[in-house]
Amino acid sequence: MATAPKKAGLTLEDLPGAPSWFGKALETLNPFMLATSGALGKALTFGDNFLGELRDVPFTAPAPAWTAPTLGNSWVNETGYAPASYRIDAGGRVHLRGLMKSGSLATTAFTLPAGYRPTFTEAFAAEAHNGANPVHGLLFVLSTGEVQPTYGGNTHFSLSGVSFDAASPAALPAAPSGWVAVVRHTLPTVVGVVPVGCRVEGAQSFQSSGLPVVDWELDKDGAVRVKAAHGLSAGQKYTMRLLLIAG
Numbered sequence: 001m002a003t004a005p006k007k008a009g010l011t012l013e014d015l016p017g018a019p020s021w022f023g024k025a026l027e028t029l030n031p032f033m034l035a036t037s038g039a040l041g042k043a044l045t046f047g048d049n050f051l052g053e054l055r056d057v058p059f060t061a062p063a064p065a066w067t068a069p070t071l072g073n074s075w076v077n078e079t080g081y082a083p084a085s086y087r088i089d090a091g092g093r094v095h096l097r098g099l100m101k102s103g104s105l106a107t108t109a110f111t112l113p114a115g116y117r118p119t120f121t122e123a124f125a126a127e128a129h130n131g132a133n134p135v136h137g138l139l140f141v142l143s144t145g146e147v148q149p150t151y152g153g154n155t156h157f158s159l160s161g162v163s164f165d166a167a168s169p170a171a172l173p174a175a176p177s178g179w180v181a182v183v184r185h186t187l188p189t190v191v192g193v194v195p196v197g198c199r200v201e202g203a204q205s206f207q208s209s210g211l212p213v214v215d216w217e218l219d220k221d222g223a224v225r226v227k228a229a230h231g232l233s234a235g236q237k238y239t240m241r242l243l244l245i246a247g
Contacts, residue, residue, distance in 0.1 A: 053187055053244045054242070056240070057240050058238070059229075059239075065087060066087045067086055068084065069085070075100045075102065075103030091233075092166050092169035093163055093164065096141075101156050103154055106148065108148050115168060115169055117141075117166065118165065123138060123140055126158055126162070127160075128156060128158065130154075141162070183226060187244060188246055193242055193243070195211045195213070196241050210231070
């Protein structure tokens with residue numbers, strides 16, 4: 001019997017029943033397999049050497065963690081409320097929260113690190129108390145990262161609801177991080193995990209553009225453990241279609 005010719009890449013014709021959008025995914029998959037072949041030194045090709053499985057993995061993208069800064073100029077956190085803290089979402093937007101008290105107005109309560117700072121100084125209306133009286137507060141967030149309660153009262157000063165786009169979101173988290181999913185399969189071993197589709201909860205079909213990148217490792221029993229997915233919206237429910245590639 002003649003040996004089946006080996007192929008350097010897959011086409012839709014090689015995958016009966018594959019959806020039309022999968023052709024776009026092959027543009028990424030084919031170079032990936034060629035690179036994997038070179039790295040393993042086994043001359044892997046598609047055709048008679050390709051082995052893989054598709055798995056649909058439902059999950060909820062977790063939110064990035066809040067970071068509590070060191071407060072200065074006599075500002076302290078109010079007991080029983082969320083402490084002064086900040087985080088950045090997957091879109092590069094910084095969010096503040098917390099209730100502070102007792103500090104000196106028009107001074108720096110804390111400083112945001114690089115990657116969490118606005119392009120220009122931003123001014124925000126804030127809720128504050130002067131004694132027992134609620135007053136309108138004014139909060140400045142400088143391009144240098146300094147967060148300054150500037151006007152109002154210091155009996156209480158709220159940061160909640162303040163958000164802005166980071167100038168250079170170098171601190172943009174590699175997730176939302178913390179998503180861990182164990183994916184079972186029947187392959188002898190897995191050398192690659194490629195997202196080929198992603199569907200937001202309620203959507204009718206998978207999308208093949210703007211796919212997230214996944215961090216993964218093999219579990220002790222050979223299952224694929226997905227550690228994080230990059231480029232997702234925190235709190236959103238998804239189903240990700242993963243192509244597991246055997247080596």
